[in-house]
Amino acid sequence: xxxxxxxxxxxLANAGALFMVASGLSLxxxxxxxxxxxxxxxxxxxxxxxxxxxxxxxxxxxxxxxILLAGIIVxxxxxxxxxxxxxxxxxxPELFQLVATFGVILVIxxxxxxIWGPQDLLGPRAPGLKGVIRIMGEPVPQYDIxxxxxxxxxxxxxxxxxxxxxxxxxxxAATQDREMVxxxxxxxxxxxxxxxxxxxxLAGLGGALQLPKGGADLLMDFTILGSVFVVxxxxxxxxxxxxxxxxxxxSVLNVFGVTYAPQxxxxxxxxxxxxxxxxxxxxxxxxxxxxxxxGQVGEPERPIxxxxxxxxxxxxxGLLILGLLPFYSGNFAVVLVTDIMIFCLFAxxxxxxxxxxxxxxxxxxxxxxxxxxxxxxFVTYADTPxxxxxxxxxxxxxxxxIVIGWVCLRSTGVYFAxxxxxxxxxxxxxxxxxxxxxxxxxxxxxxxxSDWASDNDVYYYIAFVLCIGGxxxxxxxxxxxxxxxxRAARDSARQAExxxxxxxxxxxxAFTFAGIMAGLAGGLFVFSKGSIFPNELETxxxxxxxxxxxxxxxxxxxxxxxxxxxxxxxxxYLTRFEYWRLAxxxxxxxxxxxxxxxxxxxxRKAGERFGILKVPEDAT
Amino acid sequence: MSPILSVRxxxxxFGAIKAVDNVSFDLAKGELxxxxxxxxxxxxxCFNMLMGQLKPSSGTVQLLGKxxxxxxxxxxxxMGVGRTFQITATYASMTVVENVQMALISxxxxxYSLTSFAHKLYREEALALLDTVGMVDQAERxxxxxxYGDLKRLELAVALAHDPILxxxxxxxxxxxxxxxxxxxxxxxxxxxxxGISVLFTEHDMDVVFAHAHRIMVLNRGELIANGTVxxxxxxxxxxxxxxxxxxxxxxxxxxxx
Numbered sequence: 001x002x003x004x005x006x007x008x009x010x011x012l013a014n015a016g017a018l019f020m021v022a023s024g025l026s027l028x029x030x031x032x033x034x035x036x037x038x039x040x041x042x043x044x045x046x047x048x049x050x051x052x053x054x055x056x057x058x059x060x061x062x063x064x065x066x067i068l069l070a071g072i073i074v075x076x077x078x079x080x081x082x083x084x085x086x087x088x089x090x091x092x093p094e095l096f097q098l099v100a101t102f103g104v105i106l107v108i109x110x111x112x113x114x115i116w117g118p119q120d121l122l123g124p125r126a127p128g129l130k131g132v133i134r135i136m137g138e139p140v141p142q143y144d145i146x147x148x149x150x151x152x153x154x155x156x157x158x159x160x161x162x163x164x165x166x167x168x169x170x171x172x173a174a175t176q177d178r179e180m181v182x183x184x185x186x187x188x189x190x191x192x193x194x195x196x197x198x199x200x201x202l203a204g205l206g207g208a209l210q211l212p213k214g215g216a217d218l219l220m221d222f223t224i225l226g227s228v229f230v231v232x233x234x235x236x237x238x239x240x241x242x243x244x245x246x247x248x249x250x251s252v253l254n255v256f257g258v259t260y261a262p263q264x265x266x267x268x269x270x271x272x273x274x275x276x277x278x279x280x281x282x283x284x285x286x287x288x289x290x291x292x293x294x295g296q297v298g299e300p301e302r303p304i305x306x307x308x309x310x311x312x313x314x315x316x317x318g319l320l321i322l323g324l325l326p327f328y329s330g331n332f333a334v335v336l337v338t339d340i341m342i343f344c345l346f347a348x349x350x351x352x353x354x355x356x357x358x359x360x361x362x363x364x365x366x367x368x369x370x371x372x373x374x375x376x377x378f379v380t381y382a383d384t385p386x387x388x389x390x391x392x393x394x395x396x397x398x399x400x401x402i403v404i405g406w407v408c409l410r411s412t413g414v415y416f417a418x419x420x421x422x423x424x425x426x427x428x429x430x431x432x433x434x435x436x437x438x439x440x441x442x443x444x445x446x447x448x449x450s451d452w453a454s455d456n457d458v459y460y461y462i463a464f465v466l467c468i469g470g471x472x473x474x475x476x477x478x479x480x481x482x483x484x485x486x487r488a489a490r491d492s493a494r495q496a497e498x499x500x501x502x503x504x505x506x507x508x509x510a511f512t513f514a515g516i517m518a519g520l521a522g523g524l525f526v527f528s529k530g531s532i533f534p535n536e537l538e539t540x541x542x543x544x545x546x547x548x549x550x551x552x553x554x555x556x557x558x559x560x561x562x563x564x565x566x567x568x569x570x571x572x573y574l575t576r577f578e579y580w581r582l583a584x585x586x587x588x589x590x591x592x593x594x595x596x597x598x599x600x601x602x603x604r605k606a607g608e609r610f611g612i613l614k615v616p617e618d619a620t
Numbered sequence: 621m622s623p624i625l626s627v628r629x630x631x632x633x634f635g636a637i638k639a640v641d642n643v644s645f646d647l648a649k650g651e652l653x654x655x656x657x658x659x660x661x662x663x664x665x666c667f668n669m670l671m672g673q674l675k676p677s678s679g680t681v682q683l684l685g686k687x688x689x690x691x692x693x694x695x696x697x698x699m700g701v702g703r704t705f706q707i708t709a710t711y712a713s714m715t716v717v718e719n720v721q722m723a724l725i726s727x728x729x730x731x732y733s734l735t736s737f738a739h740k741l742y743r744e745e746a747l748a749l750l751d752t753v754g755m756v757d758q759a760e761r762x763x764x765x766x767x768y769g770d771l772k773r774l775e776l777a778v779a780l781a782h783d784p785i786l787x788x789x790x791x792x793x794x795x796x797x798x799x800x801x802x803x804x805x806x807x808x809x810x811x812x813x814x815x816g817i818s819v820l821f822t823e824h825d826m827d828v829v830f831a832h833a834h835r836i837m838v839l840n841r842g843e844l845i846a847n848g849t850v851x852x853x854x855x856x857x858x859x860x861x862x863x864x865x866x867x868x869x870x871x872x873x874x875x876x877x878x
Binding site: 301302303304305306473476477479480481482483484485487488490491492494495497498499500501502506509 | 694703709711712713718725730731734741763764782
């Protein structure tokens with residue numbers, strides 16, 4: 001009994017930081033409609049800034065002062081980010097906002113690395129609260145008790161601010177109707193900035209508060225992001241009591257999970273989320289989210305046309321050059337291009353459902369890594385030959401996509417994005433924690449191609465045929481009625497349903513198709529590398545694909561593979577620099593704001609300007 | 621002759637509010653039936669139930685003897701009911717002709733085809749439909765750059781694609797200039813007349829209603845208070861009372877027609 005109560009108390013204490021980050025994210029989304037993917041980064045900054053302040057501020061007052069100051073400083077950093085990065089993209093489609101905030105994650109990561117260095121920092125303990133108290137014989141840290149007391153105060157203060165003050169009334173009004181509030185003479189820009197300050201300050205506060213328990217490290221941002229999304233989704237987007245309730249549920253669950261099912265702590269969280277969403281698609285205390293009409297950035301997407309003869313010739317020539325590669329270049333280039341082609345197929349599969357279907361998935365790595373793991377598991381445990389494993393990989397990924405797609409497609413927009421991310425995390429945690437089967441962090445090794453295909457040149461041709469074939473198939477699908485139906489469902493679901501199109505089913509099939517193709521890429525990947533590790537399932541991997549699709553050009557047919565080829569090609573070169581994340585993050589932000597057409601779109605424009613390409617009549 | 625559409629005791633409550641209360645009417649083949657009423661009368665609720673967006677609390681809607689109440693919009697479309705929206709809904713990333721082709725592809729159940737090229741499918745039929753609404757010269761234009769009146773005409777062509785027996789039009793001339801309204805409604809009436817399609821439409825513009833409707837129904841506070849020919853409705857004192865509180869517009873209409 002004593003242990004039981006002690007664990008509940010630990011869970012409640014852990015809920016504190018989680019609640020603060022989640023409520024900040026929820027607040028920002030409620031008013032600005034932006035899902036701030038960089039919210040975990042502000043949490044991390046809170047921890048680092050708090051740590052530095054605690055080094056200089058002495059004693060009990062210094063400790064708590066440092067936490068408060070850390071919140072304020074992080075809030076101010078949030079203000080800078082809001083003004084520089086988000087203001088230009090408020091009217092843009094969700095994807096652009098998400099990608100922009102992802103750029104912020106990269107920038108903050110490298111800045112933190114620059115300032116605080118790569119080593120983990122151990123948080124100082126709170127002066128006066130260093131001991132434990134015994135509750136029914138079980139030790140409970142005094143600091144935990146302090147957290148349990150503090151969190152409800154923060155929650156109540158927030159609730160009071162939102163429901164009882166004039167500022168809160170404005171915030172709630174803006175949550176319901178931004179245009180109306182600004183028509184009533186409220187300076188919308190500064191209201192947004194203010195809310196962003198508050199949201200980021202909360203994240204910073206959460207990061208600083210958990211210092212004595214968890215310290216500060218450079219992985220904090222992504223680690224908490226998954227949990228925060230789960231909390232926000234379970235609690236209901238925009239609901240403060242919901243965020244608190246869900247933070248407590250998840251934290252208590254985690255503590256019990258550690259004791260009774262240490263193999264499944266991470267998985268447990270996502271299972272709870274899926275169950276909640278089955279019965280309440282908008283979270284425990286959330287309200288139905290009406291899909292907002294989003295504006296456009298740049299010119300409207302153009303109608304597509306199959307390639308003309310000149311373009312076909314060009315593609316054929318390109319394929320010929322690619323196909324003869326082993327004859328005129330060394331082993332290094334052959335292996336590199338194999339990797340590039342595999343990544344191109346992965347990116348093209350995401351681009352297919354994102355570009356044609358408007359389905360912004362943040363967990364596409366689930367199918368890439370899933371296919372890779374499926375192949376690796378079959379090889380390891382059933383001695384499956386490569387040929388069969390390469391068939392089973394896409395099938396398994398497709399089956400996973402059927403299930404995951406069914407759950408995720410119950411919601412739309414940002415909820416859909418967060419659900420796919422959560423499922424990606426679920427598969428990652430399965431691979432990571434189920435060490436007996438998946439090898440955990442050590443991965444699965446010795447997954448080599450069959451003898452006849454073990455030569456790099458031969459494997460190159462296998463990858464060439466399957467990847468190019470897959471990309472061409474995806475492209476054909478875009479020109480086929482199915483691709484048109486996807487665009488119809490995206491452009492106007494209302495009209496599509498009114499002309500007999502089952503839009504959900506179209507999206508479900510598209511999701512599965514993309515999953516199958518990603519699974520094929522994953523299968524090819526594992527035999528090319530000879531091993532597979534959980535990081536291929538990570539959210540960061542999903543983001544990789546998303547970023548190249550975006551930089552390649554979402555509104556073009558070739559954006560996916562072009563972006564992938566470009567970035568996989570320069571990756572080796574780029575990652576040699578110490579602060580390449582900073583450079584990449586900044587370029588992403590610049591592209592979002594200045595060149596949203598991406599590589600292919602910009603090239604097309606340049607081609608039209610210099611008369612190489614024909615300008616369509618209706619070009620604006 | 622049995623009616624195309626037969627609505628009996630259709631009701632819908634929102635909590636204690638009876639948005640549509642026991643509405644019954646028939647729609648004959650080839651008839652142009654207008655549903656009018658002041659704001660909040662229940663027109664939209666009524667329309668949404670007929671189109672499948674809203675489930676009725678009670679009552680039946682029969683299309684050629686088959687009950688369609690509570691079916692999803694796409695199922696109702698498959699049974700031969702077309703519709704146009706108050707605010708146009710088209711596929712902005714496609715060309716004009718592709719918008720119509722999309723409806724034809726769906727009608728011929730080729731949505732899941734991966735091997736054919738969508739832009740080649742049913743192109744001739746689509747162009748013929750665009751011709752009937754006078755849009756064939758704009759067939760290759762990008763839908764996103766069309767003028768609003770042209771979008772309305774395109775939507776009409778799309779709604780005709782599966783050869784409907786019944787067309788539901790939610791304020792077909794909303795958002796257009798007065799001269800365009802008359803022209804568009806004249807075009808619509810001519811096409812529907814030629815094809816023998818029955819129409820139920822809502823409309824706020826009384827010029828349009830009086831000029832084209834064969835019959836008019838008046839809804840007030842969820843109840844059907846009148847159902848008759850244009851003249852009957854115009855001279856119905858109850859309609860004048862509740863619909864326009866004195867009826868200056870009706871007077872003006874009479875003067876104009878006198």
